[in-house]
Amino acid sequence: MRKTVLVVDDEKLIRWSLGNKLTSWGYDVGTAENVKDACEALSEHAYDLILLDIKLPDGSGIDVLRRVNAITPDTAVIMITAEGTVETAVQAMKLGAYDYVSKPFNLDEMRLVIEKALEKADMKKNLDYFKAHKKADIIKNRIIGESRAFRRVLELVNKVATSPSATVLLSGESGTGKNIIAREIHNRSDRAERPFVTIECSTMPENLIESELFGHEKGAFTDARSIKKGLFELANTGTVLVDEIGDLPLVMQSKLLRAIDERRFKRVGGVIDYDIDVRIIAATNIDLEIAVEQKRFRRDLFFRLNVVPVQLPPLRERGNDVILLAEFFMQEFNRQFNKDFKAISDDAKTLMLDYHWPGNIRELRNAVERAVLLESENEIRPEHLILKPMTETQTAGYEKPDRTLDDNLSLDEVEAKMIKRALAMSGGNQSKAAQILGVSRDVLRYRMKKYGIGKDSVNNGT
Ligand SMILES: Nc1ncnc2c1ncn2[C@@H]1O[C@H](COP(=O)(O)OP(=O)(O)OP(=O)(O)O)[C@@H](O)[C@H]1O
Ligand SMILES: [Mg+2]
8 A cells, every 4th residue: 555645845846856756666645835735635634654844934844743643643744954943853853753854855865764754653553553452362263174165265265365455255154253264364464463353243333333433533423522543543454354244234334335445434523534454354144145135235335345255164064074173172171171071972973963053163162161161071972062952944944964075975976965955855846956956957857867866766865
């Protein structure tokens, strides 16, 4: 992201030459020739840095500096001094200016001072962030899973991690690991050492969402007694996880879309545009496409977010991962509760493999936690696992997980299995089964013949 610099000097030649140089060094440049113009420019854009002449026709650079401190305190200021103004420069440093350069200046020196000031400003911003988030978690995840379905997720995670600005849409049932995967994408990216901020759309009171996201100016509304930075501003240069994005009210959806598209935003009650450079990861456990159809979610925002869709498979489709996860959690809670569980019994494993896990990994983790905490043996057995019985609708729509799919079935065998299953689901109706599989009825018939599947296989769906 290009940094923005404002050059404030009454000498046209200086504005012109500095402006050209700064542009060639890769900065976006604005200019102003007096205090009034400078203040106007400042109220339109939050600059990263200001080169500020002390002697201006309608006042002193110090006035501009005060203004900066009041409205965009993160902006770095470098004073430009002429003969006889060095003392003022010292005063300016006390007021928070980063440095000063004397006229006539050398451009190489100027460049160095600018880079140093921007670096310091960045460090200060990060420090502010970490102060605000004391337990700024440098959490290292342990992510477990080897199933084919989950490996596909991890491959995608690796891919998007290397493109540090790509927007990601994570979807999946509750407890499938959306938060942990979002964190992992951040951790593996170039932004790893930058802030990771989560916006919880579902728990935020509607009237506060906008100021939580974008911050507010002093006096923006009755309770706004001071300036508040929004989560986007705090996350700048890092990653924002917009969690349960389906719960975001429609008005906020358009504001979010605008911020993402323009890569800038205004604080509530403010007029200044702030640039943002963040990666957006959105997470949802509802089907956003359906929400779009029902006009509860903006189509344009959905398309904007759906750049890299990552679908987290439910636990019941991850085959043996359920055992790996259970063993991992068993060790975790052994340490936490000072217990010594050594194994999971075979029939407990079978139970875990067959159960439908509506609460997914969170439910599994809780079940293991409970067993390790309350039981005093050293083996987890079926009676230790308190699992919710399946409701009727769940049983109807749910087939026992197909463990063999992760084994070395040939493609033909998998296809035969899918056909049998579709037939079972359609109650033997071939047109319906063909629809489920997304093939024509002729193709289905042909393949049924090829695999020797008769109409009698209807009740033998697995
Ligand atoms: N692959 C995994 N390996 C280890 N732990 C995992 C894995 N996936 C999820 N977990 C753990 O399972 C729990 C639930 O995960 P997480 O909170 O990320 O799910 P979620 O999809 O965000 O759920 P919700 O939709 O309810 O917010 C967490 O404790 C998380 O650490
Ligand atoms: Mg979550």
